[in-house]
Amino acid sequence: MGSAVERTDEHVREYLIYRGFTSTLKHLDSEIKTDKEKGFRVDKIIDQLQHFIQNFDLFGLKEYWLYLDRRLFCRLEDVYRPTVNKLRTSLFRYYVINTIQRTQEFFQKQALELQGQVEWREWFILPFIPNPEQNPTFLPYFSRQWADTFLVSLHNFLSVLFQCMHILHGFDAEVQKMTSLTEENEQLRQMLFALQTESRDQREGDEMVHHKLPAYVQNMDRLGDTELDLVSSQRAVSTSTTPSRNFFSTFLPQGRRTPGKPPQVTTGSSPSQVTVSRKEPPTNQVKAKKKGETGEMDLTAENPSEPPDCTSSSSRSCRGGTEGGGLSAEQPFIKLSQEEYGEHHSSIMHCRVDCSGRRVASLDVDGVVKVWSFNPIMQTKATIMSNSPLLSLEWAAKPDRLLLLGSGVGTVRLYDTDTKKNLYEMNIDETHPRILSLACSPSGSSFVCSAAALSRSGSVESVPRLPIPVSGQLLLWDTKTVKQQLQFSLEPEPVAINCTAFNHNGNLLVTGAADGVIRLFDMQRYESVMSWRAHNGEVYSVEFSYDENTVLSIGEDGKFIQWNIHRCGVKQSEQLLPQDATGPFVLSGYSGYKQVQVPRGRLFAFDSEGHHVLTCSSSGGLIYRLTSGEPALESVLLLGGHKAPVVTVDWCSALDCGTCLTASMDGKIKLSTLLAQKT
The missing domain is CATH 2.130.10.10 (YVTN repeat-like/Quinoprotein amine dehydrogenase)
Structure with missing residues (x-):
């Protein structure tokens, strides 16, 4: 809000100079200097309040707060009136504590107004106490912690208030749009140069083109012949633990059929020990080859015996992706950009x-x-x-x-x-x-x-x-x-x-x-x-x-x-x-x-094809590749960017470039834009 007002003032000033309205410009500058709303700059408003307190200007402090109340607070819903009253009481207490030598003057001037209020009943004895900073009733108010807490609370309240006012919102949006487009053009130029370089390198050897299913196929029923083969093969092994096929047949498609071999099933001593292994990846993981290529290629990743260890975020390395540690050699995504949404002031739940x-x-x-x-x-x-x-x-x-x-x-x-x-x-x-x-x-x-x-x-x-x-x-x-x-x-x-x-x-x-x-x-x-x-x-x-x-x-x-x-x-x-x-x-x-938070939101999310999964970590989102063996997850990309633990994630694949959302306990939400590499 404050930046939008400043930009608007500059444009108005440039217009007046261009038109030669010098006298109007002088009036504008003088009124800006005496602007009580300080251009909707919260820090300037807080500084003005502290200026009145430091100069023992009780009249100016009361008049300025009454102006804010008439101009801003009175427009709020009735449910926020108790919050405004609490902030006003804390402001006057802050004045009293900082002007302890003039407390008698304060209570003489404010007696008629405050003597009927319960929260001020104990404070009238303050001028007659020799050492009020040692009294249990007033001890907390003399601490620096209480003063800082009050100023931060008032600052946050005004910040949220100004964000909800939507003044000059359209103009600010246009300015942000122009800035964003300029940055996006620069990123696209760099990405184009990188892709051109990569394309020249790929022409020298064999390459495979990723086959993305069209939108109308993705929206169809997803259970095909692969599922039918799975049920049939499992029936042949153990019919006692297999549910009735009649139930799932009501959800199977009739028009789409996908090729695929049935998985091999090995049974142990109990149904809980049954393991399913596939010699070929599922159909939706098969990658097509360019025209002219022949033969078959094993697309399944190697399955190291050691599970990935992703507890260390600083090294950006996870065992299990490649031999000797480190992330997977084949990066399925390019992180184009990472933006931050910082309008929350506390930990995110959803x-x-x-x-x-x-x-x-x-x-x-x-x-x-x-x-x-x-x-x-x-x-x-x-x-x-x-x-x-x-x-x-x-x-x-x-x-x-x-x-x-x-x-x-x-x-x-x-x-x-x-x-x-x-x-x-x-x-x-x-x-x-x-x-x-x-x-x-x-x-x-x-x-x-x-x-x-x-x-x-x-x-x-x-x-x-x-x-x-x-x-x-x-x-x-x-x-x-x-x-x-x-x-x-x-x-x-x-x-x-x-x-x-x-x-x-x-x-x-x-x-x-x-x-x-x-x-x-x-x-x-x-x-x-x-x-x-x-x-x-x-x-x-x-x-x-x-x-x-x-x-x-x-x-x-x-x-x-x-x-x-x-x-x-x-x-x-x-x-x-x-x-x-x-x-x-x-x-x-x-x-x-320590602040402890139980999970509430989504802890993992899939990409548009279900091959990769995004999870939480202590420093940002972590993307794994789903494998058909052990370990089940192979770490491929650490998004990073967070200073607090990530508590919930989401993966938006509705747009051309996938966007990963990671939200943390400090209220920050990161948007990482990814480009899927065609391998």
């Missing part, structure tokens, strides 16, 4: 891109939601504040401008990001007030809501969580009628569901719960078709794979596991991840203070 890839919604632990765009420029579209704590968010599928917000008091709000208005607020359940997870069906006609009871401490959110999972419900709501359709049965007992995800057409729903169990629901019959204990501890994040033959999950035990949904409880791969990828996340502060 950060999600909408279906179109045009908007991002981010939620921090203070309950502030920011809706913003990053293409072509980074720009805040809306700021949502709530009286009650917010715990979850989800974009609606149709229309994609709607945002679902789950609170800690048993309500879900439907918010229109275009009109910046609440469309409806649904009362879910008073006995289970914590809305932990929201998932909107791809059809846009309904959404799933996970509601949980309060913890034993009675707080909305306790860290760390209790070892005994609290009670919960899984509900289905109709988005058109805004009514509850049904409540899912959770066996063996009602438990809090931490994470939910639909498959591509909304026929299947997978959930991860606080009891460590993954449940798979048939959304045509609205019942659970299978469930299995997946993790020792809570399930933090769960997603369908790209081909939807498997489910991948991250749990409290630090394991990243791939599950075969055609054989209940059978692992296809398992890998232990470092704590900075799975949580709980820890941010160390001054004097040994």
Whole structure:
């Protein structure tokens, strides 16, 4: 806001000089010098308030605060009036503490106004205490820490206020757009030069052209003959542990068939020891060859025996990618740029891109939601504040401008990001007030809501969580009628569901719960078709794979596991991840203070073809290649850029260049733009 005002003033000044309006220019400069709003510069306003305090100008301090109240604060909603009053009280206390020798003058002038206020009742004795800095009542106010905390609080309040005013927003957006386009042109020139150099080098040898499926194929059903062969081969080995084919046949496509060989299955002494190995990669990982090339090539990566160790972020190296350590020799992505969104002032809980890839919604632990765009420029579209704590968010599928917000008091709000208005607020359940997870069906006609009871401490959110999972419900709501359709049965007992995800057409729903169990629901019959204990501890994040033959999950035990949904409880791969990828996340502060945050948002996300997965780390996002052997993950690229642990990620592939979103505990969100290399 302040920079936009300064640029506008400069343009007006240049216009007046060009027109020869010298007298008008003088009046403009004089009024700018006496501008009480200081060009919407928060630091200048704070300096002015401190100037009045240091010069013992009580009258000037009162007049300036009254001006800010008439000009700015009175336009706020009534819910923010207590905050303004608290800041005003703290400002006067700050004046009293800094002018202790003139306290009698202060109370004489302010007695009529303050004597009826409860928060000032004890302060009238201050002038008569010999050493007030040693009195237990006033001791905290003489500390530097209290003064700094008050000034930072006032600074943050004014900053958020000015961000929501949208003054000169259009002009500022145009200036940012011009700057962004200039930087983008320079990046594209450098990228073009690099690609031309790479192209000349590749002409000297054989090369393979990556075959990207067209959009209309990607949007079709993803289960093909490969899945049918998998079910058939597993039936031949063990029919006792294989689910009925009739259930999955309702989700299979009829028009698309993809070539592929059935995997080889070896069985152990129990179903949990069954391992699935493929001699060829899945069909969606096959890479086409240029015209004229013959023969076959093994595209599967070597599987070193040692799992990757990614706990060290400074070395940017992970064992398991190449021999002798280091990242994978074949870089599947080029990081074109990395931008930062820094409008949050506390740790992020959720950060999600909408279906179109045009908007991002981010939620921090203070309950502030920011809706913003990053293409072509980074720009805040809306700021949502709530009286009650917010715990979850989800974009609606149709229309994609709607945002679902789950609170800690048993309500879900439907918010229109275009009109910046609440469309409806649904009362879910008073006995289970914590809305932990929201998932909107791809059809846009309904959404799933996970509601949980309060913890034993009675707080909305306790860290760390209790070892005994609290009670919960899984509900289905109709988005058109805004009514509850049904409540899912959770066996063996009602438990809090931490994470939910639909498959591509909304026929299947997978959930991860606080009891460590993954449940798979048939959304045509609205019942659970299978469930299995997946993790020792809570399930933090769960997603369908790209081909939807498997489910991948991250749990409290630090394991990243791939599950075969055609054989209940059978692992296809398992890998232990470092704590900075799975949580709980820890941010160390001054004097040994530690901030601990339990995972709430998505802990991993896939690229557009399901070959690579983005996870959290202590210094930024970390991209792995999914392999068909052991280890299951091969580290290929560390995005970096963060100074605090990353707590949630998302991968937007709706645009030509993929954009990775990584959000951290210091409130910073990084947007890393990647270009997939054709190998």
